[in-house]
Amino acid sequence: MADMQSDLVADVPRFSLEERTRRWARVRAMMREERLDAIFVPPNTGFWDQFQANVRYLTGIGGNCAQIAAVFPLEGDVTAVTNPDMDVRYWQARQDWVHDIRPVSAGWGYVGGAIERMKELSLSEARIGVTGLTDNTRFPEGITSLGIFRRLQEAFPKAEIVNANLLLERSRFVKSDEELAFMSAATALVEGAVETLRREARPGVAENIVYARMLASMIEAGGETPTMILWSAGWPQPPSNQYLPSRRKLQTGDMICIEAEGRWGGYCAQNTQPIFVGKAPAEYHRMFARQQEAVAACYAKLRPGSTVGDIVEAASAFTNDELQCRLLMHARGLGDDSPIAIYAARNELMRDWPIEENATFIVKPMISTPDHQKRIYWGDTVKVTKDGAQRLGNRPAEIIEL
Numbered sequence: 001m002a003d004m005q006s007d008l009v010a011d012v013p014r015f016s017l018e019e020r021t022r023r024w025a026r027v028r029a030m031m032r033e034e035r036l037d038a039i040f041v042p043p044n045t046g047f048w049d050q051f052q053a054n055v056r057y058l059t060g061i062g063g064n065c066a067q068i069a070a071v072f073p074l075e076g077d078v079t080a081v082t083n084p085d086m087d088v089r090y091w092q093a094r095q096d097w098v099h100d101i102r103p104v105s106a107g108w109g110y111v112g113g114a115i116e117r118m119k120e121l122s123l124s125e126a127r128i129g130v131t132g133l134t135d136n137t138r139f140p141e142g143i144t145s146l147g148i149f150r151r152l153q154e155a156f157p158k159a160e161i162v163n164a165n166l167l168l169e170r171s172r173f174v175k176s177d178e179e180l181a182f183m184s185a186a187t188a189l190v191e192g193a194v195e196t197l198r199r200e201a202r203p204g205v206a207e208n209i210v211y212a213r214m215l216a217s218m219i220e221a222g223g224e225t226p227t228m229i230l231w232s233a234g235w236p237q238p239p240s241n242q243y244l245p246s247r248r249k250l251q252t253g254d255m256i257c258i259e260a261e262g263r264w265g266g267y268c269a270q271n272t273q274p275i276f277v278g279k280a281p282a283e284y285h286r287m288f289a290r291q292q293e294a295v296a297a298c299y300a301k302l303r304p305g306s307t308v309g310d311i312v313e314a315a316s317a318f319t320n321d322e323l324q325c326r327l328l329m330h331a332r333g334l335g336d337d338s339p340i341a342i343y344a345a346r347n348e349l350m351r352d353w354p355i356e357e358n359a360t361f362i363v364k365p366m367i368s369t370p371d372h373q374k375r376i377y378w379g380d381t382v383k384v385t386k387d388g389a390q391r392l393g394n395r396p397a398e399i400i401e402l
Helices: 002-009 017-033 050-059 088-094 111-120 146-155 165-173 177-200 207-220 282-301 308-316
Strands: 038-041 069-073 079-082 100-103 127-130 160-163 229-234 255-264 267-276 324-326 328-331 340-342 360-363 366-368 375-377 379-385 388-391
Touching (some): 038 165, 111 146, 207 229, 207 255, 267 360, 308 328
Antiparallel strands (some): 038 069, 255 267
């Protein structure tokens, strides 16, 4: 078994023990500020597995919707509670951060193992942080189930249970050099997928065939599933992207819009790309030129000292009587990353979020006609530097014409 384990996990992307030390020290310093004795991270594989981000950040364990929970104490060993259908020895071989790995029983249910570990840590009257109770980036109502919350309350009636979601979001915001290397690898995956689209999309080829080959190109290059590819194709321009392609055959004159993500070791990088099957109308070229001006302005503003609200304003400045410019921007990393501004910041927390060096974002201001019937946007994953945004990708910023 030992030799087989080594062969099956030899090429798994993994972080160093120095990276573990950095992360755990950062999180525990923030826990002390919040007076937390432990953090419990329940499993949730929603939103393309991105809701598992906090577990993976703390443990290095996960992938392909593996349901994993974690108990992260202020002091003591970190514990992962894993799915019952994968041998623990594989998880041990895929990473060297966490040694206390406890699979749940064949009846599933993750909170029981977590409660057992928290009792071992004598947390009956502690202040326990739980992620996902509220304020998730893509699910502000929260992603942790009522059943899990009630089980914790019943097990620890004298403990104070509080939301720890923002603490982990802030901890994950600024990337280390190792994380930036993972983000660059994810960017290479998605750029390869865009090149596959350029090569495969032709009149008479079904949308789902092109989509499948894009996805396959990333898996063949070492990427993970699930990963997001939002897609639209047709003419007149469809009203929005869809979560799945149709089996319709592409036609000359179609406009294809994608928001695609590559995933390397859990880290997500995005590329947003407009494509025409044939020549793009002159109006779209004019709109794209305006969009690129907005991109440049946002890149220049995306530096320490700015806030998300400042970037929203930078994009809005490109609205005039003929065209509207609205910002689409959110952090990128392990998933469900804060902050986010979809046309506008949803609250003061997001609006006033300070930009920091080595944070990573997808920045894709959208240019549209006032009635929103015609829209165009392009974007790449970037990292924040003291001089503004720096692209992680190398593809030309262009309308692809097939």
